[in-house]
Amino acid sequence: MRDAAPQGTYKVQALDRAFAxxxxxxxxxxxxxxxxxxxxxxxxxxxxxxxxxxxxxxxxVERTSTGKFRLGLRLFDFGNRAIEQYDLRDRAQPHLRRLVAETEETAHLCILEAARVIYIDKIEPARSVRMITRIGASNPVHCTSVGKAILAFLPEERAAEVVRRIRFERFTHRTIATAEALRTEMEKTRRRGYAVDDEELEEGLRCIAVPLLDAQRQPVAAVSISGPSFRVTAQKLPAIANHLLQCVRGISVDMGYISTGRGNRATWSA
Amino acid sequence: MRDAAPQGTYKVQALDRAFAxxxxxxxxxxxxxxxxxxxxxxxxxxxxxxxxxxxxxxxxVERTSTGKFRLGLRLFDFGNRAIEQYDLRDRAQPHLRRLVAETEETAHLCILEAARVIYIDKIEPARSVRMITRIGASNPVHCTSVGKAILAFLPEERAAEVVRRIRFERFTHRTIATAEALRTEMEKTRRRGYAVDDEELEEGLRCIAVPLLDAQRQPVAAVSISGPSFRVTAQKLPAIANHLLQCVRGISVDMGYISTGRGNRATWSA
DNA sequence: ATAAGCTTCTCAAAATATGGGACCAGCGTC
DNA sequence: GACGCTGGTCCCATATTTTGAGAAGCTTAT
Known part of the structure; x- marks a missing residue:
């Protein structure tokens, strides 16, 4: 009703309405x-x-004192249960904090869903202008560093699948607008090992991200640093990338994706 | 169907089922x-x-690779929108962090809903055994420090209303079991300015909490410190209470509940 | 006072969800 | 390798559930 037609063959009107x-x-x-x-x-x-x-x-939903309605806290409960299963968030947090301390810019932890990246966590440096992103919100892959970081390291098929789903919406004049351009950007990303969003989503905002690979070397998430272009300058990117790489390495260890020592158990197959 | 009968006169079967x-x-x-x-x-x-x-x-909901179902991330999104409106959480976080740094124990931020307190945020000290609480979860008021802290400072009528709703479930042999006992506990709480949960919810767990009052001096939330009884000893309570009071003061200022200076705008009435 | 606007409630009509059951796929067992 | 299971997907006539018109109650503004 609200956003797009309730396509799909299965329908339960009541649910569509409730969610609307x-x-x-x-x-x-x-x-x-x-x-x-x-x-x-x-x-x-x-x-x-x-x-x-x-x-x-x-x-x-709950009612305010004046009888108006707003979202209820049951949703908050459900929401927390929903991410709990990915305990990524909890484990990653300390590493993200360190990253923020080192870079003094905002860090995000994101995962991929369909053709969008979802912000799982955000850590902001002590004093900075609040970024507008909201945890739980999502953005298209093609115009975010996190999206590109994940995409670039996805196996060919799955990446293609994702790309197919992208509607190349433009946000700034730099937004990547074609699958072709995206493809070459992916090449570049793979070569240098980190992805960059150079004001492609928002004027004046530059981000850099690296993927977090699981035990099977599949990207399951990405960590990024975002900040105003004048602070996150092109020269600084390699240094920031280094911090990012160390950060994801730490998370990987914590998650048990990579073992610290040597004599480790064999890798699992999901 | 699941928990208790879908009482209430309004019914939409599909929704009850979906939520189940x-x-x-x-x-x-x-x-x-x-x-x-x-x-x-x-x-x-x-x-x-x-x-x-x-x-x-x-x-x-979303499907795992094996086709099984689990909660989906849309819920995470909704959940975050739901608390956003109370931006309390965001504003309180830095203060809670400081509090945790000072006390080296776990801090919780809770709000009251019906006769339960809901955990809005939790900050844990660097290295500590993970507490079992989950953000978004809830507990009864009568056996938590946060519950008692809020209750004690609620205006008579509202407090009575809440108490009426309590089902005095017992969790340990120390759990307050009657409205009468709770009432005297409230007195005590008001006198000393902070609430204590002395292993009333869980054996070996001691908590201490103070309420966060809004501009109208109504309690809107509570902040607590929880830890194993052997670390959070009776002797330490007053000192911890002090940290808590400073913490809520800081939050109050940030929320604009109390103005730092003098010449401030008039208070609103919700 | 009076009206306008918003919310709550009731009930007969009908559109909606229901679930029986057929069909298919994968898996472990024999 | 075949068989039988358990678990998942799909279709459709039926009746149960939701629907929405409207009347009645409130609240707030004029």
């Missing part, structure tokens, strides 16, 4: 009244009301 | 197959399948 409601509330930065929800979603008052009541019972 | 599915997946620490989901929830394969497909389309 949650989406709407999540999108809005101010709580919404019943009437607003109903009209935004073209639902009848009565229907919207019932949904909201049920969602409230499940604590998926 | 999510719940199940969230509860399980290993991905589940269609058959498992269907039988656990007493749904027909066919129905469970349809739900899972729809949930997958919405990225509320």
């Amino acid at each position: 409601v949650l989406d709407l509330l999540g999108e809005s930065d101010t709580p919404l009244g019943l009437a607003q929800v109903a009209s935004s979603l073209q639902l009848h008052k009565s229907t919207a009301h019932r949904f909201l009541m049920v969602l409230e019972r499940h604590r998926m | 599915v999510l719940d199940l997946l969230g509860e399980s620490d290993t991905p589940l197959g269609l058959a498992q989901v269907a039988s656990s929830l007493q749904l027909h394969k066919s129905t469970a399948h349809r739900f899972l497909m729809v949930l997958e389309r919405h990225r509320m």
